[in-house]
Amino acid sequence: MKFVTAINCMDGRVQLPAIEWLKNKYNAEYIDMITEPGPIKILDEDKNLCLVESIKNRIDVSVNKHLSRVIAIIGHYDCAGNPVEKEVQIKQIENSIKKVSSWNFNADIIGLWIDENWEVSVLKF
Numbered sequence: 081m082k083f084v085t086a087i088n089c090m091d092g093r094v095q096l097p098a099i100e101w102l103k104n105k106y107n108a109e110y111i112d113m114i115t116e117p118g119p120i121k122i123l124d125e126d127k128n129l130c131l132v133e134s135i136k137n138r139i140d141v142s143v144n145k146h147l148s149r150v151i152a153i154i155g156h157y158d159c160a161g162n163p164v165e166k167e168v169q170i171k172q173i174e175n176s177i178k179k180v181s182s183w184n185f186n187a188d189i190i191g192l193w194i195d196e197n198w199e200v201s202v203l204k205f
């Protein structure tokens with residue numbers, strides 16, 4: 081069994097695009113979905129420590145029990161939980177990657193953007 085981890089919005093429109101893209105890209109069987117409304121806002125702000133800790137605990141299960149070696153941090157178009165411009169979301173994703181990196185999980189961390197056509201692209205930092 082091969083798992084990959086996704087930190088994604090709870091928005092129903094971005095579930096299958098993220099799952100299908102990650103399964104295809106990493107030849108994974110299962111994607112562990114860690115969802116919140118606008119999780120990149122939560123990680124960027126680092127203010128709601130209860131939620132941040134909850135996200136960390138779920139990554140821990142995915143990486144240390146399911147042996148995921150990739151964590152995708154995802155932002156998307158028209159996010160109701162995080163209604164800011166794409167440019168701001170990309171900065172939030174960059175900061176979220178730094179935050180998750182600081183937890184030293186044994187996994188690569190990537191940033192993804194899901195656009196108005198529900199297509200996934202890789203963000204370069």
Ligand SMILES: [Zn+2]
Pocket residue numbers: 089090091117118156158159160161162
């Ligand atoms: Zn959203």
